[in-house]
Amino acid sequence: MGRLDRGGFGKVTGLPPAALGPDRRSPLLHELGGPWDASAGPPLSEVLSRARIGILHRDVDLRVLAVNGCFCDLIGRSADALDGVSMEAFTHPDDVARSSALYRAQRERAEPFRIEKRYRRPDGSVVWCAVHVSFLCDADGHVASTITVAQDITAQRIAEQELRESEAHYRHTVELNPQIGWTAGPDGAIQAASPRWCDVTASEPGDALGHGWLDAVHPDDVGRAVAAWHAAIASAQPVDVEYRLRTPAGYRWFRSRAAARLDDLGRVVRWYGTLEDIDDRTLAQEALRASEERFRLAAQAAGLGIWDYDAVRDRREWSPEFKAMLGLSPDAAPEVATALALVVPEDRHLLSALVEAVRAGDSAYRFDVTLRIRRADTGEERWMRTDGWRIQAPSGTLARVLVTVRDVTEERTAEDRIRWTANHDALTGLPNRAHFTMHLDAAIERARASGRRLALALFDVDHLKETNDTIGHDAGDRLLSTFAARLARALGDDAVLGRLGGDEFAAFIPLAPDQDVDTVGDTVRAALRALHEPFAHDNHILDCQATAGASLYPRDGGDTADLLKAADIALYAGKARHRGTLSLFRPEMRAHLQRRASMLGIARAAVRDARILPFYQPKVSLHDGRITGFEALLRWHHGHHGIQAPETIAAAFEDFDLAPALGERMLDGVIADIRQWLAAGLDPGRIAVNLSPAEFRHDNLVQRIMDRLHHAGIPPERLELEVTETVFLGRGAEAVGTMLEAFHAGGIRIALDDFGTGYASLTHLKDFPVDVIKIDRSFVGNLCAGSGDAAIVDAIVGLGRRLGMEVVAEGVETQAQADYLRAQHCPSAQGFLFGMPMTAAAVADRLTPAAPPRE
Incomplete structure (x- = not known):
């Protein structure tokens, strides 16, 4: 294929004669003016190329007869590359079907046609073209x-697409905007409203035009809306008015806003406005106003003063009640300076700090402060409690501060009395244990900082119990109050005294740099001599004799606990050997503490190594000798000495950490044994497990035990929990009662162990869910007729029968004891007479029925 004229057309030889003119050229060349004649100007082909119009002439076999450069550029192919290539090869795939169908239809009729389609170049780029196709016959x-004539219309198509997108964007902006857009003429007549009007009001598009929109306005709001609109029209100023519109769901609040477009002379050309649905916000605001009004009424009824600060408008409001609290007149201005002037100087910084924090915006959402004021009218000092709420705007800035003020003078007075009562002993007026310990902590810190020493002495009134038992508690109280007064006088003003509880008192004395321990000892001994002087009370002579133990900081302890412990050790030693005197702490007195520490260490190791195991002592019916259950007794295994009794680790049962751990091990062992016995078809009755007071300090005690029984598949009725009266004493008794109630409700029986040895046994039987009373072994050891112990046992058995409680006598070791108990109708007993504590395997052997004799 050779090149032709400068117009860029190619020519192919061997065309059918009918397709060529007399000069053997394509007829298209005749149309385009043939080869370029410079004198005649550029041929038409050159003109078309410069005009970016592409020409392609091909025969039915797709051979290129003529093509210009513009067409080659449009499809990204050379003239040589076009020869024999189908139209589908350079038409965009999405346009092939449409283009081919039109081409075939028009070719059958040899009628020209026009189509807009995309050409795809070999490099993947696409160009839109307006294509004209004609047929030569x-x-x-x-x-x-x-003959194909193509013109690049890509830019036009892009512009049209952008226009359509812009129109769609505008249309969706109007249609999807939650606000209703509208325009009005200079006279206020509505000229157009967005389709959203019809959606909201369920009306026809033309209903809003003119003044028809007023038909949708709530009758009560028409006057206000029209007045606002007329005022805006008259002044050409923006309008902003709220009213209700009728909707399919009922009337809703809308906010109408509009502004005018003015011409050069300031005349209104057109009004442009929007309608915004504010129903939810309006109802919320109304609810807020109603809530605030209720709050104000409640505050008035409760005698609260209100300090309301609007941070947005920097405006304060004081309620009449608040002004009355301050002693101000009703017309007094609500100024911060006024309030600050009334606060007592010592508390003024509290209010100043709060005001500054609010101004800075860094106060908490909720705050409170209690301070004193002097009334403006009488000068009387009053306590005021302020409670405030900081409210933020949606932007996060401070919007409002609301403060309630309450006169709490009477409450403060009562609180001071309560606080004094909480920190002092009501009988003697001395600091109680907690308050005294706090003072001692502070004194030790001061001594540590100054490098000085102090002495701590503990005093125990020797005969308080005897006085209470023989003369009465009023005499005991007189003894204690006299003791406290004498001790305070004897030790002097340098000493700080406290009553630690019962018959125990304490005092610490800071030592001067030149003062030695002997001097303090002489002071305490002199106090003991002064205390020992008898005094008369209600025709009785009472003696204030006391025993004292003392320790020295820092020699005997570096903190309050160690110092108290050392003094307590000294007091214990003195009471054992030298009553009525002072014992100074010596290191060898720690021996019993070391024994206790040893017990705790052994117990920890036993728990850690799983060497805790239960032994079982049978409980029998005195009526027929039948085993009704067992009591699980703790034993532990020593690596060299074998099975050990619990006395060797007795201190562990008072330890808040070890006692629950021991209980866990015991419970695991007991549950495993019960499950094994039941699986073997044996009936062990109820198994009693002891709970130490320390175990009740853990809130999950009930859940822990009930879960263990549930997971093991053991009915709760198989378990009995034994407690002593010590669990009911001191703090937490209410929680203990709740736990026992939960156990009882879950089917576990509660037994009160060592009954008769405590202080309030009958009260405990009445107040707590006790199912079983266990008579302490100390009463069973001497059951001969007519003895005091026998009388106590008889009374307990009768009490249990009347209360519907099971009674079990502990420590039965002789047949005579068993016979006496049986005669008194005591239902159950346990002790060495019926069996020693035994292993789980021995229990299984004892419960297994004997095999019948072989014939």
């Missing part, structure tokens, strides 16, 4: 060739 009327 031979003498017989058959299509001999095709």
